[in-house]
Amino acid sequence: MNSRSIADICRDNERLIIGASAFAAFLVMWEGFSRGWWATLLAPLLGESARALAIKPIFISSPTGVAQQSWTMFAITGEIWPHIAQSGGQLVVGLGAAIVVGVPLGLAAGRYRTFSYILDPFLSALNATPQVAFLPLFVMWIGTGFWMRVLIIFLLAVIPITMNALAAVRTVDPRLLKVASSFGATELHTFRTIIAPSALPFILSGMRLAVGRSMIGIVVAELYGSATGIGIMINMAGASFDTDKVFVGVLVIVIAGLLMTEGLRAIERRFDGWRPAIGDNM
């Protein structure tokens, strides 16, 4: 088995190698801009205009700056934890409410035609609106606190969940429904044994979309808010020119977003085991 040459190994891990080196190059570029490496390096070549290549850390921070700031905020002062807890709490409540409301609503609209006729105009209108435009209204109604942010997250998340749940019922194989009704299954039984299992993957992918959108909710709702929350932290850091901190906040959101979508994807794969791979579908 030792027939693999180094060239072979490089070829087989090309993806990792290229990806990692591109990322490393990006970090070095970034660090170089904020430390003025490129300005010094290219000064003999470009003369005076090379100075434009040195960018103050206040504008772009730097990888080491972000790393250092992360260490401080996570491990030394621990100041980031309350922000994460606050935003996480809003996310859980808002997203939870969106699931509790959206899934039954979508299932019902998918199953009962007349109900979908009623729901449809509202749903499409709401879907076409950038829902964050409701922010000033919500602020007027319930202030800038916890519940306003939950409401925005809810509104952003409930739409993809409802729409996917609706689509999920519509794609249930009609033959299966025929089987159920020929066996005299009750409505509840049909839902439980036919509709729910075949709709689940769609609903889960709706949730994945919803997670992404509720992250928007967190960030945007906290533009207005106060005290604690990742969005607030970013906003305050921006206002006090703490660009390192801004990037730490962005990093937290990136990681949270990746974790949640990957987690949901894993769950999707688990529930999707019975479904044969379909090449033509997206």
Added chain:
Amino acid sequence: MTPKLVAKDVCLEYRQPRTGDRLLALDRISLSVNEGEFVSIVGPSGCGKTTFLSVVDGLLPATSGEIIVDGLRVNKPGPDRAVVFQDASLLPWRTVLRNVCYGLECIGVRAAEARERAMKFVQMVGLDGFENSYPYELSGGMQQRVNLARALVMDPKILLMDEPFAALDAQTREYMQEELLRIWEQANKTVLFITHQIDEAIFLSDRVIVFSARPGRVREHVTVDIERPRSLKLKRDPRFHALEDRIWSLIHDDALVQARS
């Protein structure tokens, strides 16, 4: 008679990316096809028939050995060879006529002329009236006719057919076999036909080449000494059955050997 197509000691080796193992798919294939001849290749599944066809077409480079068409060595696809693909592989966003035009466009024939020439072949395969339909509107058999017309319009020296009727139901397949013979006689082409259906190979061909299981090797050449034109009645002829038995036992032996080893 000089052979139209010659394969000389064609070998093909793959490298599996995960394990780095090397895998021999084709082992010293040598064969020749004469001008105007209809030759079929049969063999157990996975024996490398389709792979061999790709090498002949020039889509895959051979690891060693060579393919010679009209005395010239082949190393890439060319208008002298045209493939009729297994799944019709019609471009779903083009109409029937524009699908048939496709190959002509690729070699830079003017649009108007391409259309005119394509139309002739659409008629030849019996699809006039459907030239502006999209593939999804056609049945499987009709799609294969378009596939065939798309290859014929190129006026290739050799037609390479890769199990073109495999996906069709039994009746349509037999009907298409007859149609193919009719069109072949009309167009007068050299054909290299790949199939795993023994009866199809015998019915269509002048000669059947039997491949062994992986790695693909030429096991035997079987000449089909039955007069033309042929009709489906031939399939009940004792000579036909004798040939069928012979080829079947060749393949069967091989499958057994493979299973034991």
Added chain:
Amino acid sequence: MYAFSRRFFVSLATGFAIAGAIAPACAQTTFKIGISSPSVSILSVYFAEGEIAKKHGLNMEVVSAEGGTRGLQVLMSGEIQAMHVGLAPMVQANNKGADLRMIGASLNTLPFVIYATKKSDPPIPKGSVIGISTFGSETDIAVSIVLRNMGLTRKDVEITQLGGTSQRFAALVAGRAFAAPLLEPSITAAEEKGFAKVIDLYEARTPWVFDGIVIPREWLAKNQQTATNFMKAYLEGTHKALSDEKWAKEVITRRLRARDPKVVDFTYKDYQRLMTRDASVSIPGAENVFARLKEIDLAVVSDKLADHIDTRVIDGLKKDGFIAGLEKQYRVK
């Protein structure tokens, strides 16, 4: 591959060409100054705008940047050339690596009056919502100082960004905030509403560089003349407003959208009372800013005045008699 990659780069180049084509449209030919919100302290900027600026060879534009610290961000982006903002947020920006200078001050005292929607004991209970303009701005710092004097920290209350004084007042009316620092004309409006005065910072006459003209050092070095022209216009606007009450009130009515003559009247009085006549930055005020910033745990990298304040423009105008000339011309003392 070749043909495709060529096509790709052509498209990319087209994209950049489009971007490039729009860019020059935004190239600045005017002197843009940002303001945080319309209030008394920026009136001098409005007085300088238009006729007077033109007289000094300046094509001037006033841009609302909605909040002091946000204005500084805008200033650093290069979209505007000057920002009308307090010394404290500017010093904070310099701490983080910005290179800004204040070349003149309009207000050298803290003029806020903090109002609460109702009287209570203590005047600001724990957990109440306090409105400020933006984080890190003068209102934020003023609130921090007041909280500290009451024995509270920022964590004991909820501080929320509301924007300028009129927006803060609207939030008080709507019950969205319990207390907020206000300026005229909102102070009078708050009195009329019967809101409770928590503390009058103006009465205490705290020396404080509350508002001034802030310019990036680099830009200033290259455009000394433009900066001087602006300060000339600014000073002439101030002097004209102090002497020509009718004209000043017209500008106030127009720019602050104040329809009520009573409001215009006390806004003008406030202006007379508060404005620094010669636009010089108060040294005790600046020192107080440094001291208080340190007190509320905001690091001050350098408290050397020269690292934050550039007096050369005003000194020059004093020396060549420009200010004395204005005083004579408009008979202002």
Added chain:
Amino acid sequence: MQGDALQRYTPQLVGAAALLAFVSFWEAAATYKLADPMFISSPSRIASVAAEMWEDPDFWRDVKVSSTEFIWGYLAAIAVGIPLGLAIGWYKRVQYALGPFIDVLNAVPRVTFMPIMVLWFGIGIWSKFAVVFLGAVIPIILSTYAGVRTNEARYLRVAKSFGASQMKTFKSIILPGTAPYIFTGLKYASGRALLGVVVGELYAATAGVGHMIAQAGNAFETDRVFFGVLLFTFTGLVVTTILARIEKRFDRWRPEGAVR
């Protein structure tokens, strides 16, 4: 015949009736003070505000600013996103190099960058342009890439077998096969672009419809806020309708009903 027509338009009729009921209830709630109209406004108040604003040049300036941000940001995202998506799908190595960055950018709501955008580009159109661009470009890249990727190998083999040039392959196989995916991406991106406009203007702006909404919210002018929100709804609907129209033209070859 009449019964047929009635049946055919049942969805629209029921939908319209539901909307009408909603609007009437809203109006009634405001008229009979079931809730304070200062908070909930009412359809008639919104209509009169709309009429008022129609005459207001400031409103048209806001519309102009917002549409400039939207249109240029969106167009730039298309101009960059489609070629980049194609390149990532076409060249394996480009995908390896750029994939990680795009994944990361996709995981973070691009509006998070607003504080940095203001620092880089100021408070005017450019910071919003940047946020709109960033918001829209990622879905366009991702769906274009997915489109190229799902292009079936068999069509590519056909092209290769007929000796098609790279250009020909690209035009005849890759583009038509990718078009439906690109449209999915464009539709999604239009929502993201609009979101960018709103958030950018709520965060920091001197003009624009989002800025108008924020100002109106601060001043408790609920009617104006609702009018602004409806304006965005309308814009969103118009944009998706236009895209659906264009898509239909590209989609004639698809069997009806199989359209995603």
